Amino acid sequence: EPEVTQTPSHQVTQMGQEVILRCVPISNHLYFYWYRQILGQKVEFLVSFYNNEISEKSEIFDDQFSVERPDGSNFTLKIRSTKLEDSAMYFCASSAWRGGAEVADTQYFGPGTRLTVL
Amino acid sequence: GEDVEQSLFLSVREGDSSVINCTYTDSSSTYLYWYKQEPGAGLQLLTYIFSNMDMKQDQRLTVLLNKKDKHLSLRIADTQTGDSAIYFCAERLGGYQKVTFGTGTKLQVIP
Numbered sequence: 001e002p003e004v005t006q007t008p009s010h011q012v013t014q015m016g017q018e019v020i021l022r023c024v025p026i027s028n029h030l031y032f033y034w035y036r037q038i039l040g041q042k043v044e045f046l047v048s049f050y051n052n053e054i055s056e057k058s059e060i061f062d063d064q065f066s067v068e069r070p071d072g073s074n075f076t077l078k079i080r081s082t083k084l085e086d087s088a089m090y091f092c093a094s095s096a097w098r099g100g101a102e103v104a105d106t107q108y109f110g111p112g113t114r115l116t117v118l
Numbered sequence: 119g120e121d122v123e124q125s126l127f128l129s130v131r132e133g134d135s136s137v138i139n140c141t142y143t144d145s146s147s148t149y150l151y152w153y154k155q156e157p158g159a160g161l162q163l164l165t166y167i168f169s170n171m172d173m174k175q176d177q178r179l180t181v182l183l184n185k186k187d188k189h190l191s192l193r194i195a196d197t198q199t200g201d202s203a204i205y206f207c208a209e210r211l212g213g214y215q216k217v218t219f220g221t222g223t224k225l226q227v228i229p
Contacts, residue, residue: 043161056214
């Protein structure tokens with residue numbers, strides 16, 4: 001069964017450093033997403049991406065965050081200057097073409113990257 | 119804005135049924151989901167229901183939706199120790215891509 005993969009599984013960085021989290025969405029999916037889960041808190045939506053541009057973003061997704069699809073398979077989240085409060089589990093998700101079939105709108109999640117900012 | 123609430127903890131004996139409850143606030147919800155998260159793992163989609171449905175059954179899982187009360191439940195029949203995990207209720211509003219998650223219910227299955 002196809003699945004979303006994420007690398008690395010755990011990233012440790014110093015405050016102020018840039019990090020790039022990587023994801024490989026399911027191959028025929030066209031919508032891509034990032035969510036985060038701070039320890040003990042809810043899973044929160046960050047951003048959605050379609051056709052090489054951001055289609056929706058939350059108030060959390062400020063100027064220090066950016067997303068990119070650098071090639072036909074990868075989807076990345078960059079945090080320019082990490083803060084202590086960016087420590088969280090970051091989940092990538094993808095969904096198929098939203099053409100009306102209910103299953104196509106369902107988001108499938110990767111295993112997550114645990115980001116620790118020291 | 120949308121908000122999804124769940125009880126934090128549920129403990130059941132192996133072989134019994136588990137019922138995990140969820141309430142949501144936005145009546146525009148189009149899709150409602152149940153995700154499972156095992157320790158150290160990601161979010162596994164279990165099942166989903168359209169807001170125009172009342173019930174959906176999938177093997178041991180039964181989802182009940184009460185739109186009037188904005189209440190969603192997940193029933194797991196014949197609960198097994200492998201069902202021990204955190205279960206997240208989630209909603210997505212029509213026309214939006216953002217999925218809003220509940221706090222998660224930790225299910226403990228006692229052998």
